[in-house]
Amino acid sequence: MKKILLVDDNEHDRVLYKRYLGKQMGFERLEILEAASGAEGLAQFQRLRPDCVLLDYNLLDTDGLTLLNDLKQLTGPDSLCVIMITGGGSEALAVRALNEGALDYLVKGHFDQELLSKTVLHAIEKNEWRQYVARYHGQLQTINQQLRDSLDELTKARQQVQQTNAQLLAANQEIEARNQQLARTNADLDNFVYAASHDLKQPINNLRGLFDEMRRTATFDDPEEDKLLRLVDESIRDLTTTVTDLSAVVQVDRATGEQSTEPVSLPDLTADVLQTLRPQLLTVHGSVDTDFAAQSEVVAVRSSLRTILLNLLANAIKYRHPERAPQVCIRSRQASGQSIIEIQDNGLGIDLEKHGTEMFHLFRRFHPEAGEGTGVGLFLVNRLVQAQGGRIEVESQLNVGTLFRIYLSQP
Incomplete structure (x- = not known):
């Protein structure tokens, strides 16, 4: 759940921002907090630690830059997410706000719901990313x-x-x-x-x-x-x-662009991947069925296709449903001049309404409780498929399973 703190002494503006942010912007839940003064905003921030602050520059008891510096004293370095909202549209004020630590700024009367939502989402992602980098740095x-x-x-x-x-x-x-x-x-x-x-x-x-x-x-x-x-x-x-x-x-x-394609036998490649994953499959009593009758050979970069299958099969094992053994089906066919490979499992599934737009983003994990990982596997799979001129479609239902459909362009 993401928490957004609105610090603005104008109640009408706060109501407007809350309506603009009514959509969840891809987060599981969104909680809107309000403060009608700088002092109240400082207290709310110290008590609730919101993920992002929308800060009006013109406050009755203080100004936005002063409050911004007060907020910085309560957080660690490079961990404060603040978007300054100004009424005059002063470029000099915006530059000062960014130099003082704000991640972005908006001008009252010059943004709509879409711009506000995108600005808040981008600021939160940027703040989370720099904290991630700082930890590993x-x-x-x-x-x-x-x-x-x-x-x-x-x-x-x-x-x-x-x-x-x-x-x-x-x-x-x-x-x-x-x-x-x-x-x-x-x-x-x-x-x-x-x-x-x-x-x-x-x-x-x-x-x-x-x-x-x-x-x-x-x-x-x-x-x-x-x-x-x-x-x-x-x-x-x-x-x-x-x-x-x-x-x-x-x-x-x-x-990308440095490796050449070649005819690849899907039964042979799949057998190689399953041999690699054999210990994991035995541990969880998993099974993998294959059907390559419609098309047993594709033209692809062999090493890349192996990485794609390995990642998707490993995910099917890792994100299996706790109440049943994993069952995976791999099949292939051809349609409209494209080779299609499908990998279907009976695992935890993914809520595509919430996470569909970020399915292949870097460092995105949808079931962190199910196993270790960094959220890189699907990102790599998508990049490797795109590098060969292909694309991926995903069908999924929570607690039922997921189907990955890979389209490979043929020469």
Whole structure:
């Protein structure tokens, strides 16, 4: 549920804004709060912590910029969502408001319901995104510091090896053989330093390995240690998932147009994907039926099509209904010169009336209670399908299941 606080001493304007915001704008629920003065608005904000504030610049007891600065004192850095509403349309005032921390501004009498709704929605999404980035930026800073510490240690080790090499140059054949070995070690160290400087995933994997080894071999007497270990494990897993997913997004953007299509056997590709997901299917007693009689081969980028099927099948398992085993059907056909692949499940389903417009947006999750994830899978699927000139249709019903219909353009 999103909460919007209206701070305006004009009751008529507040009534108008409430009517404009009557639609839910894609959120599950929307609660409108009101304040008729700056003091009341400050108290309401401190007590209710709304997701967005519509702040009138001209208030009887204060002005909008002063109240904006007061609100900033109650929040953390880059976490305040304020839209300034002015009556005069002064560009200088708007610039001051944006410089002071407002995310956007509107001029009274110059906006309608659609513009207000879009402005509020955009401000909330922007505020949520920058808070998301700030959280993971902090984690990445920690990893970077660990990398810098590791690089310092590697530099010292390399200097020691070089000193040893200088001494071994004057030694006999056995020493010379050792020198050659050390030279190979130096090359390995150079490669490692380069990789550590340009790839975050490797040090994260290293942390995972060290943590698993510590948990396997170490013994802790303090009962609180088990809780601490779980928290560390979850943090490393979340960071790994986020870096991997964001890297996948970048790779999709870079790979667009670089890969060539080829004839792909749907039975063979599906068998490959099901073999990968076999442990998950066995765990949840899931079943997958296939029907490729109408069209068993399509022309596509094989690696991309594999990623599409893998993500959709993995989602069918992850977002299964708790009261029944997952059943998935994969079938193919051709219509109007296009190859069509359908993946249908009996899982939790999606409320398309609420979430249909954001189905393939980045970092959107519709069942966060059902499993871990970052909301990147459907985004990637859509980008990969579009990269091949195709499109996706979705049919879904809550607690019944979902059907993804993929249209692939054929040469």
